[in-house]
Amino acid sequence: MNKAERLLKLLTLLQSRRRAITAAQMADKLNVSERTIYRDIQALELSGVPISGEAGVGYMLQAGSTLAPLMFNESELEALILGVRMVQAWGDQGLADSADQALDKIRAILPDRQHYLHSIAEETLIVPDLERDQSTRHSQELRRAIKQQEKITIDYQDEKQQSSQRTIWPLGLVYWGKVWTLVSWCELRADYRSFRIDRIQGLENSGETFETSDEISLKHYLAPYRCS
Structure with a gap:
């Protein structure tokens, strides 16, 4: 995983949390050292990401902060979810894992649409997984x-x-x-x-x-x- 990918995953992780998360927890989730997490937090702060917290306590995005929200209408969301579901069902395991991560990112940037996203993914657009292996x-x-x-x-x-x-x-x-x-x-x-x-x-x-x-x-x- 290169630095750009790691920073994006770290940012997605922070966006998905309502409470502070420690460097140790982030390091465990991203499979890197705590020292790397501290450097990445600093890099995000220097790039303008509003992060509050400190070493030993935990970090989170500042209350009320917004990060370039993506606006999707219902048809666009359905298209995205259908694409993810098709890759999960018909792609190889590597692509399926990447599709899972993409869906997590969509959920992270649209916290107020969680119920709708769940209904699309689990109840509306179903793609059978047939003999993928x-x-x-x-x-x-x-x-x-x-x-x-x-x-x-x-x-x-x-x-x-x-x-x-x-x-x-x-x-x-x-x-x-x-x-x-x-x-x-x-x-x-x-x-x-x-x-x-x-x-x-x-x-x-x-x-x-x-x-x-x-x-x-x-x-x-x-x-x-x-x-x-």
């Missing part, structure tokens, strides 16, 4: 390879139960409503190939990187599917 298997590894443009070698089993091994350039993950697929450039075929994630039996990093171009990229692959 299989459909998102290897997803976190694939996302990392895509970001770092790393070639990978996969063991793949097609719909006819035939196995093959390919060295590919992972370009992007696409969700078609039922399954996640990996869009890639296949070195064996010298062409685009899509692989269902739930049919990838194993993968490993080849130790090589690749460079996308106008002719080899996710944008180029998806161009025929986009409406003109």
Whole structure:
């Protein structure tokens, strides 16, 4: 976790509390040292965040203070909650955890809408979690390879139960409503190939990187599917 992420989490934690929270408690929640918390509190104060408290007693946002409130209407809130719920249900565990954190942040900045947020998330917009373990298997590894443009070698089993091994350039993950697929450039075929994630039996990093171009990229692959 870099400093910017840590400061944002610390600020979210302070916003969600009605009473003072000690540096030790914050350090435990953020998995850092108390010394780091003291430095981060100072950094937030220098940036203009109205924090009251002191070491050994605890910290909280000053009473009556507001921090750039975000204004959402009901339709916008429903869209946000639905997006979070879809990621929680259909994304991999890493994305699901990030979605949980995003929902916590939404709740923290909208304390007066807690009942409405709960009714949307738990009673109105329900997204079934169907076989996520299989459909998102290897997803976190694939996302990392895509970001770092790393070639990978996969063991793949097609719909006819035939196995093959390919060295590919992972370009992007696409969700078609039922399954996640990996869009890639296949070195064996010298062409685009899509692989269902739930049919990838194993993968490993080849130790090589690749460079996308106008002719080899996710944008180029998806161009025929986009409406003109």
